Amino acid sequence: EAVYDADALQSKWQPVWEELDPFRAGSRQGAEKRYALTMFPYPSGDLHMGHAEVMALHDVIARYWWHRGFDVLNPMGWDSFGLPAENAAIRNDEHPATYTYANIDTQFHSFRKYAVSFDWSRRLHTSDPEYYRWTQWLFLKFRERGLAYRKNSPVNWCPNDQTVLANEQVLADGTCERCGAVVTKKELTQWYFKITDFSQRLLDGLDGLEGSWPDRVIHSQRNWIGRSEGAHVDFDIALASGETRKVTVFTTRPDTLYGATFMVVAADASLASEIVAPDRAAALSAYVEEVRKASDIDRLATDRPKTGVDLGVTATNPVTGEQIPVWAADYVLADYGTGAIMAVPAHDQRDLDFAQAFGLPVRRVIDVAGAEDPEETFVATTGDGAYVNSPALEGLGDKATGISTIIEKLEADGRGTGTVNYRLRDWLLSRQRFWGAPIPIIHCEKCGEVPVPEDQLPVRLPENVRGADLKPKGVSPLAAVADWVNVDCPSCGGPATRDSDTMDTFVDSSWYFLRYCSPDYTDGPFDVEAVREWGPIDQYVGGMEHAVLHLLYARFFTYVLHDMGMLDFEEPFTRLMGQGVVINQGKKMSKSLGNGVNLGEQIDSFGVDAVRLTLVFASPPEDNIDWADVSPQGSVRFLQRAWRLSGDVASAAGVSFAEGDVALRRVTHKTLHDVEHLMETYRFNVVVARTMELVNATRKAIDSGCGPADPAVREATEAVAILLSLVAPYTAEEMWERLGHTPTVARAGWPAVDEALLVEETVTAVVQIAGKVKGRLEVPPSISEAELEALALADEAVVRAIDGRAVRKVIVRAPKLVNIVV
Ligand code: ANZ
Ligand code: ZN
Numbered sequence: 001e002a003v004y005d006a007d008a009l010q011s012k013w014q015p016v017w018e019e020l021d022p023f024r025a026g027s028r029q030g031a032e033k034r035y036a037l038t039m040f041p042y043p044s045g046d047l048h049m050g051h052a053e054v055m056a057l058h059d060v061i062a063r064y065w066w067h068r069g070f071d072v073l074n075p076m077g078w079d080s081f082g083l084p085a086e087n088a089a090i091r092n093d094e095h096p097a098t099y100t101y102a103n104i105d106t107q108f109h110s111f112r113k114y115a116v117s118f119d120w121s122r123r124l125h126t127s128d129p130e131y132y133r134w135t136q137w138l139f140l141k142f143r144e145r146g147l148a149y150r151k152n153s154p155v156n157w158c159p160n161d162q163t164v165l166a167n168e169q170v171l172a173d174g175t176c177e178r179c180g181a182v183v184t185k186k187e188l189t190q191w192y193f194k195i196t197d198f199s200q201r202l203l204d205g206l207d208g209l210e211g212s213w214p215d216r217v218i219h220s221q222r223n224w225i226g227r228s229e230g231a232h233v234d235f236d237i238a239l240a241s242g243e244t245r246k247v248t249v250f251t252t253r254p255d256t257l258y259g260a261t262f263m264v265v266a267a268d269a270s271l272a273s274e275i276v277a278p279d280r281a282a283a284l285s286a287y288v289e290e291v292r293k294a295s296d297i298d299r300l301a302t303d304r305p306k307t308g309v310d311l312g313v314t315a316t317n318p319v320t321g322e323q324i325p326v327w328a329a330d331y332v333l334a335d336y337g338t339g340a341i342m343a344v345p346a347h348d349q350r351d352l353d354f355a356q357a358f359g360l361p362v363r364r365v366i367d368v369a370g371a372e373d374p375e376e377t378f379v380a381t382t383g384d385g386a387y388v389n390s391p392a393l394e395g396l397g398d399k400a401t402g403i404s405t406i407i408e409k410l411e412a413d414g415r416g417t418g419t420v421n422y423r424l425r426d427w428l429l430s431r432q433r434f435w436g437a438p439i440p441i442i443h444c445e446k447c448g449e450v451p452v453p454e455d456q457l458p459v460r461l462p463e464n465v466r467g468a469d470l471k472p473k474g475v476s477p478l479a480a481v482a483d484w485v486n487v488d489c490p491s492c493g494g495p496a497t498r499d500s501d502t503m504d505t506f507v508d509s510s511w512y513f514l515r516y517c518s519p520d521y522t523d524g525p526f527d528v529e530a531v532r533e534w535g536p537i538d539q540y541v542g543g544m545e546h547a548v549l550h551l552l553y554a555r556f557f558t559y560v561l562h563d564m565g566m567l568d569f570e571e572p573f574t575r576l577m578g579q580g581v582v583i584n585q586g587k588k589m590s591k592s593l594g595n596g597v598n599l600g601e602q603i604d605s606f607g608v609d610a611v612r613l614t615l616v617f618a619s620p621p622e623d624n625i626d627w628a629d630v631s632p633q634g635s636v637r638f639l640q641r642a643w644r645l646s647g648d649v650a651s652a653a654g655v656s657f658a659e660g661d662v663a664l665r666r667v668t669h670k671t672l673h674d675v676e677h678l679m680e681t682y683r684f685n686v687v688v689a690r691t692m693e694l695v696n697a698t699r700k701a702i703d704s705g706c707g708p709a710d711p712a713v714r715e716a717t718e719a720v721a722i723l724l725s726l727v728a729p730y731t732a733e734e735m736w737e738r739l740g741h742t743p744t745v746a747r748a749g750w751p752a753v754d755e756a757l758l759v760e761e762t763v764t765a766v767v768q769i770a771g772k773v774k775g776r777l778e779v780p781p782s783i784s785e786a787e788l789e790a791l792a793l794a795d796e797a798v799v800r801a802i803d804g805r806a807v808r809k810v811i812v813r814a815p816k817l818v819n820i821v822v
Contacts, residue, residue, distance in 0.1 A: 006607025226423025277312030
């Protein structure tokens with residue numbers, strides 16, 4: 001007898017599929033189109049378990065769509081700019097392209113072996129000049145629309161990677177997303193995308209994604225955009241020079257204005273140094289030195305001892321007319337709101353801590369029932385209550401009325417306005433690194449910023465750079481490449497220099513999914529018609545570490561391209577599936593723990609199919625998978641069992657019965673029917689479980705008499721092959737061939753479910769009263785005694801026959817007989 005040999009199946013079928021090329025998008029003319037997308041990998045090393053998991057889950061969907069008759073676009077490429085290639089180039093004295101394209105090649109071959117149903121004709125690499133030409137073009141278009149601009153401001157700086165980082169790339173603990181170093185601040189002139197123009201639209205768009213995107217992703221994006229309603233309130237500051245300067249604060253509680261007993265401005269904002277009294281200036285600059293070392297997270301922490309500097313000037317509270325002191329402190333951030341706050345110590349704990357530390361006055365303006373006086377307890381009261389010490393508000397019923405009343409008053413007096421504030425900041429896109437798309441701008445002393453003319457794109461990266469040339473020095477390595485950086489100004493022809501920064505790699509990945517629709521297009525980043533055909537993406541699958549970064553940036557790009565008239569949709573990803581991660585022995589895999597699982601070794605030991613099946617079967621997609629808890633060996637055994645069915649059917653071919661075993665047919669059709677529903681809710685692990693049950697039922701049917709030649713056995717085995725093709729393509733293809741079909745099972749189509757076979761089989765139960773038949777019930781054969789008794793006693797004919805007499809005894813023989821004694 002033949003043996004199941006995963007290796008042999010892989011070497012047999014991989015070349016056949018490569019020849020057949022069954023997953024070409026557009027190969028099913030006239031069919032409804034579906035776009036399945038999975039996040040493209042970064043080419044560092046070979047594919048790992050994480051990739052294997054995402055791709056296995058993603059492929060279940062794409063392959064299912066082919067079976068269901070759709071014309072499917074399922075492309076793959078590489079997010080191939082970025083730091084690891086640059087670091088490797090420094091180590092190996094090479095150009096970053098060497099590492100990048102070598103790894104792409106390795107990963108490509110692994111993908112092929114792993115047998116994901118990609119359309120490889122659409123492959124792209126973001127580091128190819130043909131691609132980044134359009135990244136640069138988009139940058140210029142954004143700039144034309146005022147959505148890319150340069151400004152000088154304190155930015156997040158990673159001292160290890162020697163580059164700036166976007167806010168989104170600084171983790172909650174204030175460290176670099178990439179390398180874990182503590183991020184500091186540095187004053188630099190940098191390029192930004194004006195994503196803040198889209199805050200409200202990006203927020204509104206999330207409403208429509210509810211139910212189609214994981215809740216936690218929607219939630220994190222809402223938080224990240226961080227909408228707060230409140231007011232801008234103007235305070236006049238009497239400067240030491242005798243002049244008056246208007247300073248605006250942002251507050252979510254303008255109704256507490258009567259309790260604003262001092263004002264605080266961000267120590268590191270220019271405002272502080274502009275208003276400080278001359279005799280306090282030295283103290284301020286010493287303090288600012290300290291502040292620059294702290295991360296934003298630390299600065300906002302409530303449990304941190306409060307520090308600050310009295311600026312030696314006073315502001316007028318616009319409703320009380322009082323002169324209140326103005327301080328600079330680090331707990332007010334320079335780039336949030338207006339960088340200045342009115343402090344209401346009675347009702348804000350940070351303000352109260354500050355007041356306590358520096359002996360500043362506290363005035364309660366809300367009397368919260370049952371709460372003690374914050375002036376005595378040093379616990380700020382934040383609950384609702386009655387307004388006190390607030391002439392314009394006393395007697396008002398609630399906070400909302402208080403807020404709207406004070407805003408009306410401020411607006412009438414010309415001292416403030418109601419406003420909405422967002423936490424979202426503009427996207428800092430320049431990076432002082434080499435391996436990215438150069439920013440296509442030329443700086444000319446005479447003309448200023450001059451865009452590189454479109455017909456001169458791409459601005460190619462120089463090739464004569466390697467190893468030590470790439471060492472981080474705080475400015476981009478490109479700045480030192482003289483023959484690259486020095487150019488003639490495109491506008492006046494005079495001497496000029498190229499912008500030497502490159503773009504954040506998240507720019508590259510913000511539009512790649514559009515490029516896939518027409519990867520070789522040369523008249524623009526994408527063919528508008530092709531995207532109209534395929535877009536938006538019906539199903540996106542990827543890691544949830546991108547909840548805010550990539551998924552927010554890609555949405556922003558899509559909104560802009562929509563406004564440019566290039567897209568007719570605003571949201572790029574109609575449905576999003578987020579999956580957990582593969583861990584080992586309860587912990588994240590890591591070099592230091594030595595608990596890494598090598599994908600290649602797993603494949604060598606168990607075969608591609610068993611690894612894929614194990615990953616899909618382990619848990620619902622969103623859960624983490626602990627590799628220590630799963631059994632790839634068990635998967636191999638199951639695949640063998642399934643495969644053996646096809647052998648049995650093949651050797652019994654020729655014999656045929658008219659009907660086939662109905663019980664097995666019911667199992668087959670019920671399975672197919674249920675799988676259709678399980679697919680909609682991503683219950684892929686249950687799909688595998690149901691396939692296992694079908695294999696067992698088929699084996700049982702063969703053994704218990706109907707034999708391998710029964711057409712119901714063939715039908716069941718074909719269904720198994722098709723179901724397995726979603727997760728274990730090699731085994732499924734081999735089964736398909738043994739069943740007498742030509743490849744490929746991937747394009748076999750989904751078997752039609754016979755509704756008649758879904759109706760559960762019933763038997764007739766007879767109900768007797770005093771030995772006479774009084775009723776008949778159609779019941780499932782598995783009905784319990786109790787259920788049958790209840791059904792019988794509720795039956796209309798039986799109730800009529802009992803006619804109100806007392807029931808003395810009920811004898812039940814499920815599922816056939818009920819005898820009632822009255
Ligand atoms: C007075 C007040 C009284 C405040 C009160 C709160 C409670 P969210 O909701 O996060 O938007 N704030 C404003 N700008 C700030 C900055 N640059 N750095 C630190 N804190 C800042 O928070 C808005 C509130 O945070 C504002 O409302 C302000 O304090 C503070 F009982 O103003 B509030
Ligand atoms: Zn010029």
